[in-house]
Amino acid sequence: MSQRKMLQSSSGALLLLLPWFGGLVLGEISSNFSQCLDFFYQRSPPQGISAAGYQPICQRYKNQYHFASLYHRQQRAPLYSAYVLSAADGKRPKPVWMYEPQLSFSRADPQMKVFVDPVDQNVIDSQAVLQDYKNSNFTKGHLNPSMHQKTKENRKATFTLTNIVPQQAGSNNGPWNQLEEDVLNKYKTFCNASMYVITGGLPYESGPRWIKNRVSVPEYMWSAYCCPSYNVSLPQFMRPFFPTYAAVGRNDRNSGEEIVPVNTKVSRASRGYDVRKMSLETLEDILKQRLGMSVSLFHGQCQ
Template sequence: MSQKKMLRFSTGALLLLLPWFGGLVLGEISNDFSQCLDFFYNTTPPVGITAAGYQPICQRYKNQYHFASLYNRQSRSPLYSAYVLSPADGKRPRSTWMFEPQLAFSRASSEMQRFQTPLDQNVIESQAVLEDYKNSNFTKGHLNPSQHQKTVEDRKATFTLTNIVPQKAGSNSGPWNGLESEVLNRFKAFCNGSMHVITGAMPYESEPRWINNRVSVPEYMWSAYCCPSYRSDLPEFLKPFFPTYAAVGRNDRNSGEEIVPVNAKAGASVRGYDVRRMSLEALEGILKQRLGMPITLFHGQCQ
């Protein structure tokens, strides 16, 4: 090949690659959350997660970190997202869905990017894509919800599919949405300092379920918060809710009732998508039993 042709080839290849390297920081795929530890209580991520295949992601948008997610490449689904709760200062933004170039290309930008067509096959293989959710009978369920994030950029950053799990509409817009609002109101009324939240998904125990034969469907959603500084004049009935509290929600109305009982008096549209409130210790016990890992979510149990 002539030198002139080689130059044209190299220039063309570089132009094709530039969109993947558009961020200011390159290649932040790593084995830890060292770039975004502030989203965890006492800058300490959950410990005890021993299974292989999980990828820490510092969720970066508009050259800023907004939260953290632990992503499973094989199930194309996050185990959890961790964030600092801050009430939204505006309305929910229009859903502009994004993906993570860094999962597809080890030297790509760490900035989440909008989905484009056609998608590179490496992107499709490395993570969930919008096509997976079409005609799936599942909604896109946020682990870090938009309403728990303050600025427009914070809220837009939650619309990455690495923060999303397949969630039934009866849960997403029903009891689970109620839990998210409850936690937000509790923070505003009683938490004097930061509230660290970790929200995750629990897959089926015996037989995994999928959408599009690619993305793991959770049987349950779970969430826990840590608010170490709170009002000293808490009403007696609220004292069990601080400094930590947790919950597990059903994502399958046909699941057994061992973890979360069903309220038979609930409306037909939400019956079977109940949420059970519980202590942090109770949630960690369920995660240990279901995931086979002795997970500790907050350093020192948020004390």
């Protein structure tokens, strides 16, 4: 199947999912990102995504906002997380997993909370829980990776399941991890000010696939960055990577190669989890076809 036909069919599949999404709640999580717009370039969240279908979350930990996520209630996974990248000033913290209380009760404490046993049934009904990932053969894949966050509290805040998608270990520990390191290196070497990053997952074109019949598994991971202020003396080979660049990575080694080709020369563990780097415009075209919406990730294309 050609890439255009494949993308057109996936668009129809995704449109069928939109009526599943529940309504929005009020309070800390609301109908927009008004409390945490600083995590978006020009304080402008991605445009073109129907707000009626998703739940904006300002990710709050220890009385501070750390990043933003657009959460899919029925699929119990985020469509994306948005953050300002900053090199970590320490090590990756030991995971202490948390959840979003206001997804289960709109008047709950707005701070993310650590999971404790037994987990309240309202929490289980409203979002992913640790039991979903147990013996699932999937890792907990960060959209906002902890090592892209400066302080210990920043890094701890990324360990909420509202920032997580089911990710194959071959992707999470292989090519996708290499992409995260590459983006961090570009930030440290060439970016003169803030780098705004948006990372998400794309469900299967034929409809959702699940772990435990509860959490949707993405077929692909995607990410884009915006670095509006960068070194004007960039080497020639580095100029295509600024001010924006993007990538799509395979989360299923058995998927077709229309979006991301397979490199058969890599190690067996990484084979089939390839990452294709691309322009922001190419990524937005893929999102448009897959989601059935004209998505603009950065205000004015980060110009």
